[in-house]
Amino acid sequence: MKPSGEESGLLSRRGLLVGAACAGVGAAVGGIAAAGAPAEEAGGPAPPVPEGPGETLRMLRDLRRALARKPEERRWGMVIDTRRCIGCHACTVACVAENNLPSGVTYRRVFEDSYGDYPDVRTSFMPTNCMQCEKPPCVEAANRVVPGAMGRTVEGVVTIDYAKMKGREVFEVARKACPYTALYLDEGRNHTDGTPAVQDYETRPVPEYGRTWTRGETKGSTRKCHFCLHRVDAGRLPACVSTCTGLAMQFGDLADPKSLVSERVATGACRRLHPDKGTSPRVHFLDDWPAEDEKEAPPPLSNRPRQDCLRCHEFGR
Numbered sequence: 001m002k003p004s005g006e007e008s009g010l011l012s013r014r015g016l017l018v019g020a021a022c023a024g025v026g027a028a029v030g031g032i033a034a035a036g037a038p039a040e041e042a043g044g045p046a047p048p049v050p051e052g053p054g055e056t057l058r059m060l061r062d063l064r065r066a067l068a069r070k071p072e073e074r075r076w077g078m079v080i081d082t083r084r085c086i087g088c089h090a091c092t093v094a095c096v097a098e099n100n101l102p103s104g105v106t107y108r109r110v111f112e113d114s115y116g117d118y119p120d121v122r123t124s125f126m127p128t129n130c131m132q133c134e135k136p137p138c139v140e141a142a143n144r145v146v147p148g149a150m151g152r153t154v155e156g157v158v159t160i161d162y163a164k165m166k167g168r169e170v171f172e173v174a175r176k177a178c179p180y181t182a183l184y185l186d187e188g189r190n191h192t193d194g195t196p197a198v199q200d201y202e203t204r205p206v207p208e209y210g211r212t213w214t215r216g217e218t219k220g221s222t223r224k225c226h227f228c229l230h231r232v233d234a235g236r237l238p239a240c241v242s243t244c245t246g247l248a249m250q251f252g253d254l255a256d257p258k259s260l261v262s263e264r265v266a267t268g269a270c271r272r273l274h275p276d277k278g279t280s281p282r283v284h285f286l287d288d289w290p291a292e293d294e295k296e297a298p299p300p301l302s303n304r305p306r307q308d309c310l311r312c313h314e315f316g317r
Helices: 005-030 055-067 090-099 137-145 168-177 239-243 260-266
Strands: 076-081 108-117 120-129 150-152 158-160 206-208 211-213 249-253 283-286
Touching: 055 249, 055 260, 076 120, 076 260, 090 108, 090 239, 120 283, 137 150, 137 168, 239 249, 249 260, 260 283
Parallel strands: 076 283
Antiparallel strands: 076 249, 108 120, 150 158, 206 211
């Protein structure tokens, strides 16, 4: 019997969910296969954005609108709503897959903090990545050791020249200058080291910072998040943003007052990590912050919603 229109829609949605689940499992088990193919390998230019509600579609429309302007007129930024993060680490897996990251390197982490006494135990999650600072101390520090090792695009993304920023010395200098634990050293390890053979997907070249790099070329280099610029330039959202099941990450142009990220920041509810460092990060955080004039925070297990990241980190305007 032919299904009704409603039943057909349900079946289609069920098939979509099953397919998505299988794709997720395949990416996790297969590691870094087709699910992590760069934008140009995943179907060429991004398709038109359909009309409709929802934050993802809106961010895509914001992105296409921004790309229609000159690069120097754009200011890429991100808002992370920690209240929406469920600690699934899908963003981390998607990032590793998209950028074919070697073992020991991850462009984003999800910090986890559990506290309280059983049975009143709470766990909070805090996704982080490079803050794409307007005044990045890592750039100045690295360039003192190796001139031209790091820089910034006109859109505000901190960049690394893998051909120049080689070795532990310059990495350690930059790492110590960064207040956000955003830099990693590529030691050339593979996820399949110790198995009968290194898998082909681990040798896949990846586009970063305007060109394609092989695993051999990035070995020994400092690495970090770059907002998936190869995807953004093709009209697609960063991998972590498009993968997050809770829509905890929002991405867009902070120079566009009509963009979702600009509206979030304009509410005054966002705060930035370690503002005392003077780095002016482009990544903002949303949570149940205590009032500005609140002298003492209530107990962690009170019924009032609390901002949990303040337990370990300093936030401010």
